[in-house]
Each structure stands twice: as structure tokens, then as C-alpha cells.
Amino acid sequence: MTKKAENVIVGISIGDLNGIGSEVILKTFEDTRMLEFCTPVIFGNVKVLSFIKKTMDLSCNLHGIDQLDQMVVGKINVLNIWKESVNVDFGKNDETIGKYAVKSFTEAVAALKDKKIDVLVTAPINKYNIQSEDFKFPGHTDYLDQELQGDALMLMVQDKLRVGLFTDHIPVNEVSAHLTEALIRKKLLTINKTLKQDFGLSKPKIAVLGVNPHSGDGGVIGTEDDKVVKPALKKLFEEGVYVFGPFSADSFFGSGQYEKYDAVIAAYHDQGLIPFKTLAFGGGVNYTAGLEGIRTSPDHGTAYDIAGKGIADFNSFKEAVYLALDIFQAREEYNELTKNPLKIKEKQL
Structure with a gap:
């Protein structure tokens, strides 16, 4: 049975906190109409995102949760995947920030694998500061290829x-x-x-x-x-x-x-x-x-040069959310059609 739009769960990894990722995420969902199309869950920390929201003078309301089953439809849910404070220094290449970007991403991918979220949208990472003994991938795609079938x-x-x-x-x-x-x-x-x-x-x-x-x-x-x-x-x-x-x-x-x-x-x-x-x-x-899971991202990087200035264009991130939702719906329809070959023939005519 096809989900209602607002019940489609969009998992979001925060990317590099010193870049523009959190800004474009929050700007996208500052428009409350977006919550009619999906229910977002940001994998991060509500205190950090509240700080960034205040810095950018944004008006969106964040709903902090500690478990995915606490998410609320119609809210911008923030799953607290760490408790400690994090020092955000916009525009700085920081290995510690890279570790939080990886943690957000890998936990979101695990949720996608377990079908606790429907789609994944990833904010930009720095391919250099994410490298460690535990994460040796040039970017999102290679890790996804390892973790998801296809x-x-x-x-x-x-x-x-x-x-x-x-x-x-x-x-x-x-x-x-x-x-x-x-x-x-x-x-x-x-x-x-x-x-x-x-x-x-x-x-x-x-x-x-x-x-x-x-x-x-x-x-x-x-x-x-x-x-x-x-x-x-x-x-x-x-x-x-x-x-x-x-x-x-x-x-x-x-x-x-x-x-x-x-x-x-x-x-x-x-x-x-x-x-x-x-x-x-x-x-x-x-x-x-x-891949069996759906993942999209904007077509830009961390943009350290404008991070923290409140001037980042969020259109590409918003389009990434829209595309993920469109593909989710298309797959639902495709799977329904493959169960009934006659419908496929009717669609082709």
C-alpha cells in the first residue's frame, strides 16, 4: 500500500558541520509546506543544529528525539546520535568534524538498510577529513555500494x-x-x-x-x-x-x-x-x-568560503529531497506494475 506523502521518512545526514550543509538543510525545511511532502529526520544533534539555526537567524522549529520511533509527523525531527558538545568553526577543515560527518552518514545508512527510513539525502562532506582507520572511502558512493545491494x-x-x-x-x-x-x-x-x-x-x-x-x-x-x-x-x-x-x-x-x-x-x-x-x-x-536504497545529494560541496554567512543557496538540496521522493513513488508504482504484467502493457500503449 502506497504511503501518504507526509509519512514518507526522509533521513538526512548532516555532512560537514563547518560547511554549508546544515544551513541548506534548515533553509529547505524552514518552509513548512515541505512537511506536507515528507517527514524529515536529521541524524545529528539538536543542540548543534539549534546553534546553527540561531546563527543563521532561521525560524524553523526542531524536534529532538533519541530514538527513531519517537519521530513525529509534521515536525523537523533531529535524532541525537551523540550527546557531547561540538565546536562548530565555519569554514575550517577539521578532522573532528569529519568524524561526526561519518557518524551521521553511517547511522543514516544503517537506518536505510533496516528500512527505518524510506530515503536518504546526504549533505556535503569533506573527502579529506572523513578518512580514518574505520572509514577509508573516497566518498558517499563507495560506502553505499558496499553497504547496499546492487x-x-x-x-x-x-x-x-x-x-x-x-x-x-x-x-x-x-x-x-x-x-x-x-x-x-x-x-x-x-x-x-x-x-x-x-x-x-x-x-x-x-x-x-x-x-x-x-x-x-x-x-x-x-x-x-x-x-x-x-x-x-x-x-x-x-x-x-x-x-x-x-x-x-x-x-x-x-x-x-x-x-x-x-x-x-x-x-x-x-x-x-x-x-x-x-x-x-x-x-x-x-x-x-x-542500489536497493534511494540516496540523493546536492550537486555542490562544503563551500567553506561562504559557510556561516547565511548566504548559501539551498535549491540543490531541496531538489535532492524532491528527487528522492519522486523516485520513492516511482519505485512503488514500478513494483506494483511488475506484480501485474497487464498494467505494464497498458502503460506502454
Whole structure:
């Protein structure tokens, strides 16, 4: 049975307290209409967030709880996952603050695994100060891939613009070695399923960008596109997955070609993220596709340079909440349709 909107529980990890994460979280839910769409639970500490709220002169009311079963619909719930006081020093890179960011994130992920929350929205972390003997991950995505079933794929989303990656946080000189037919196949099957399950597209079309300039120019500028990418795409297309390319990346976005496809997959991080953030910065969302749990985040970082000044734009975080809720509903509908194949045929007609 589909949940009522206000009963969908959005777990929120606080990110780096010295950055803008808490500010954009509180600004998002300062608008009480947001509480008609979901029930937020912030994994942190109500005293710390009250201090930040006062510093930013925000008017939202926080409801501190010590257990998830104490949450109240229609309130901004703050789950106290630590009791000690924390020194917030806006704009400072602090290892101690990094530990609290990890604690918030890992406890929220555990709640997502246990289905105590419905979706997870993560505020930005500092990838350097979160590192420790207990947490050795370059970011949120890799940890989620370990903890949740499925194959994680970074998918940047703004409305109908969706950009995914074959490889994400690895050096450019290692991209070619990672880019195998097996990886390409796995990622494209993941994105194909995601577009159907999470975005309601019955026959999604996926564009793939070439690895090399001009997709290798027939082998003159590298052989990866001809020897690795094209064979993988050909096999998948023959199996009924609508994949196209590889396309020359330099003109693909500027010419508007991306508008013809439901998703675009880039070979490496900057090849996909530079055009995406150019087109969508401030309103884009990072979605970890391919997992059994739903996690989104804003498309920006900790922004230490403006932290504590009360001027952070919260639109991307708000859009991350909206997208998480949309995907939750889409999956509910998809699961209902898969129980009744006749409904799928009716939807496709």
C-alpha cells in the first residue's frame, strides 16, 4: 500500500558541520509546506543544529528525539546520535568534524538498510577529513555500494538531463585500464533498469560518449572506442537495450544532442560533470542509482568560503529531497506494475 506523502521518512545526514550543509538543510525545511511532502529526520544533534539555526537567524522549529520511533509527523525531527558538545568553526577543515560527518552518514545508512527510513539525502562532506582507520572511502558512493545491494552508479539529474559515469573518482590516467567491456555492460544495464524503475521510462534511450577525442577517429587517436566501447554497445543493442554511440564528447552537449536521449553516460568524471554543472549548476542532484536504497545529494560541496554567512543557496538540496521522493513513488508504482504484467502493457500503449 502506497504511503501518504507526509509519512514518507526522509533521513538526512548532516555532512560537514563547518560547511554549508546544515544551513541548506534548515533553509529547505524552514518552509513548512515541505512537511506536507515528507517527514524529515536529521541524524545529528539538536543542540548543534539549534546553534546553527540561531546563527543563521532561521525560524524553523526542531524536534529532538533519541530514538527513531519517537519521530513525529509534521515536525523537523533531529535524532541525537551523540550527546557531547561540538565546536562548530565555519569554514575550517577539521578532522573532528569529519568524524561526526561519518557518524551521521553511517547511522543514516544503517537506518536505510533496516528500512527505518524510506530515503536518504546526504549533505556535503569533506573527502579529506572523513578518512580514518574505520572509514577509508573516497566518498558517499563507495560506502553505499558496499553497504547496499546492487551496483552503484553516479547519476547527475536535473529534470530530463541525466548524466552518468562509467568511472568516477579515479585518476584520468587510470580510466582506460578500468574501462572494460564487462564494466560498460554492467553500468549500462544498471542505468537501463534505473530509467525504467526510478524514472518511469518504458523504453529508455541511452547515449554513450567516446573515451578519446572524436571517439578515436577510427583508431588514429586511441583504440578504446573501437575495440572496447563499440563491441559492448553492439551486443547490448542486439539484446534490446537502446544504447547509442560512442559520440564525440566535445560537441555533444553544445549541439543539443543530449536532448534526444533519456540519459548520457560519460567515460570519466570531468567528461560528464563539467557539461552537467555548466547546464544545471545550483539545481542539479547527485543520485546513487543501481542500489536497493534511494540516496540523493546536492550537486555542490562544503563551500567553506561562504559557510556561516547565511548566504548559501539551498535549491540543490531541496531538489535532492524532491528527487528522492519522486523516485520513492516511482519505485512503488514500478513494483506494483511488475506484480501485474497487464498494467505494464497498458502503460506502454
